[in-house]
Amino acid sequence: MACINAKKTCWNCPAAKFKGNVDFTACGQSRNIEAENAQIMIECRRRPGLGHFEPTITFEDCPEWEEGDYGYMLKNMKVMILGIDGYLGWALALKLGKLGCKVSGVDNYWRRDCVAEKGSHTVVPIERMTDRLHAAREVHGIDINFRRIDVMDRDKLREFMDEVKPEAIVHYAECPSAPYSMVDAKHAIKVQENNVLGTLGVLFIMKDIAPEASLIKLGTMGEYGAPLTGRPLFEGIFPSDAALEWKGRKWSLGGELTPRDPVSFYHCSKVQDTFNVYEACKYWWLRSYDIMQGVIYGVHTDEIATDPRLKTRFDMDEWFGTVVNRFVAQAVLGMPLTIYGRGEQIRAFIALDDAMQCMVRLIFSPPEPGQYDVVNQVSGLFKVSDIAEAVARVGKEKFGLEIKIQRIENPRVESEKHPLEVVSKKLPNEFGFEQGVTLEKEVERMFEVLLQPEVKKRLEEKKHTIMPKTRWSGMKKESGTLEVYEPGSKEKEGFEGVLRRGA
Numbered sequence: 052m053a054c055i056n057a058k059k060t061c062w063n064c065p066a067a068k069f070k071g072n073v074d075f076t077a078c079g080q081s082r083n084i085e086a087e088n089a090q091i092m093i094e095c096r097r098r099p100g101l102g103h104f105e106p107t108i109t110f111e112d113c114p115e116w117e118e119g120d121y122g123y124m125l126k127n128m129k130v131m132i133l134g135i136d137g138y139l140g141w142a143l144a145l146k147l148g149k150l151g152c153k154v155s156g157v158d159n160y161w162r163r164d165c166v167a168e169k170g171s172h173t174v175v176p177i178e179r180m181t182d183r184l185h186a187a188r189e190v191h192g193i194d195i196n197f198r199r200i201d202v203m204d205r206d207k208l209r210e211f212m213d214e215v216k217p218e219a220i221v222h223y224a225e226c227p228s229a230p231y232s233m234v235d236a237k238h239a240i241k242v243q244e245n246n247v248l249g250t251l252g253v254l255f256i257m258k259d260i261a262p263e264a265s266l267i268k269l270g271t272m273g274e275y276g277a278p279l280t281g282r283p284l285f286e287g288i289f290p291s292d293a294a295l296e297w298k299g300r301k302w303s304l305g306g307e308l309t310p311r312d313p314v315s316f317y318h319c320s321k322v323q324d325t326f327n328v329y330e331a332c333k334y335w336w337l338r339s340y341d342i343m344q345g346v347i348y349g350v351h352t353d354e355i356a357t358d359p360r361l362k363t364r365f366d367m368d369e370w371f372g373t374v375v376n377r378f379v380a381q382a383v384l385g386m387p388l389t390i391y392g393r394g395e396q397i398r399a400f401i402a403l404d405d406a407m408q409c410m411v412r413l414i415f416s417p418p419e420p421g422q423y424d425v426v427n428q429v430s431g432l433f434k435v436s437d438i439a440e441a442v443a444r445v446g447k448e449k450f451g452l453e454i455k456i457q458r459i460e461n462p463r464v465e466s467e468k469h470p471l472e473v474v475s476k477k478l479p480n481e482f483g484f485e486q487g488v489t490l491e492k493e494v495e496r497m498f499e500v501l502l503q504p505e506v507k508k509r510l511e512e513k514k515h516t517i518m519p520k521t522r523w524s525g526m527k528k529e530s531g532t533l534e535v536y537e538p539g540s541k542e543k544e545g546f547e548g549v550l551r552r553g554a
């Protein structure tokens with residue numbers, strides 16, 4: 052699998068600057084150029100001495116690309132991470148730095164502020180950015196070029212991008228919390244402003260400063276919702292053989308964006324981003340992978356595990372804790388695990404370490420100019436009640452914890468029983484992704500970290516931020532308990548998720 056991108060060419064390479072007599076803006080997404088004598092020529096930014104040539108050199112033949120564990124990689128590739136201080140951003144910065152990329156990044160520390168607004172903190176302690184940067188240099192020899200910038204400050208972002216001239220841009224600088232976006236009008240508007248308008252600004256800056264860079268944009272599986280019909284969740288765009296049949300007539304749906312049915316104002320912001328990124332690729336020949344990522348969980352990557360100063364954050368409060376992380380935190384605190392409603396909701400999941408592997412692979416296999424593509428970044432589908440069972444099982448078997456499960460009134464408006472079929476073929480088949488960690492393995496690692504005395508103390512200090520008080524209805528009231536039960540005492544009910552990974 053190592054050479055999965057060997058046959059890609061300069062056409063995909065962000066170092067290739069387009070020349071020639073082609074009006075890209077007029078071509079739409081078509082590569083068929085009708086203009087007389089039109090020919091796509093490029094100039095290599097890294098080797099301008101080569102002059103103009105056709106974009107046909109493969110990664111395996113180009114001396115600027117070298118083979119590594121994730122396929123061919125552009126030497127010292129310049130990757131800019133927007134939102135580098137976050138749960139994912141920091142882990143990715145270290146991984147890319149370790150692989151030899153020149154990493155730069157921006158952050159305005161909004162995530163730290165939002166968690167503080169909730170009255171909580173990251174239970175795994177993290178350093179201030181200056182100390183993180185210092186530790187990254189000392190431990191891994193990585194120099195990260197960091198600037199404190201809000202993505203909404205387009206002038207500063209433009210200036211920094213112009214200085215760095217990134218070859219790939221990872222966009223993590225969005226508020227990731229559904230509950231935060233449902234608190235009230237102020238919070239909903241702030242989330243949509245930052246996420247939607249921030250991304251729109253990034254697109255305009257890229258058009259002017261870094262049109263050949265690939266944009267790796269974080270979307271969410273929650274854009275699709277969970278259709279009650281069980282219709283498969285394709286990777287953002289209908290496959291060529293999908294069709295719509297109606298009143299005896301039939302049309303192809305191939306190539307069209309699939310329906311979206313977001314489940315919070317936060318998820319709506321991601322849907323709007325999808326359209327904005329899609330359009331920018333069409334209008335300006337930008338290129339992007341839009342990642343529909345499942346619910347993330349975990350604490351581990353090799354790089355963050357090396358030194359306590361390199362840890363990434365871990366939230367468990369009702370706004371920023373995701374379900375698996377919250378369940379492990381609750382188990383450590385001796386609280387019954389909080390299932391919202393029936394617990395038959397099925398979601399797509401991926402561990403932090405696997406998500407980072409996917410990101411690296413996507414960064415090293417850039418899309419073509421004008422290409423907007425979607426990947427479903429998922430490694431397993433689980434029912435919320437099954438996750439509670441798995442956490443309780445690992446907690447008991449490996450750490451001797453007696454854990455109970457509680458069903459509480461669902462603070463959200465969501466279907467609590469539904470089928471779910473997810474297609475996630477591109478990452479394993481086109482990018483070489485191989486799942487490295489199971490849910491149980493990562494849950495075990497999480498227990499190991501959260502049971503450390505310092506971390507457990509930080510958990511106990513913020514225990515009061517766990518129970519959900521933010522309801523989709525707008526009511527501010529803690530959810531009442533519906534039932535408390537012993538793990539393993541329930542019959543299996545409802546649907547099972549179907550994950551389609553085959554070619």
Ligand code: USQ
Pocket residue numbers: 226227228229230270271272273274344345346347372373374375377389390391392394396398399435463465
């Ligand atoms: N849930 C519980 N108990 C809890 C917390 C959550 O039963 O204590 C349930 C929720 O009702 C929901 C599911 O677990 O059905 C997932 O909730 P979550 O809070 O873990 O995840 P969600 O709000 O969907 O959002 C998270 C990330 C978001 C990302 C999304 C991927 O915060 O950034 O976009 O996962 S996805 O869910 O596929 O949309």
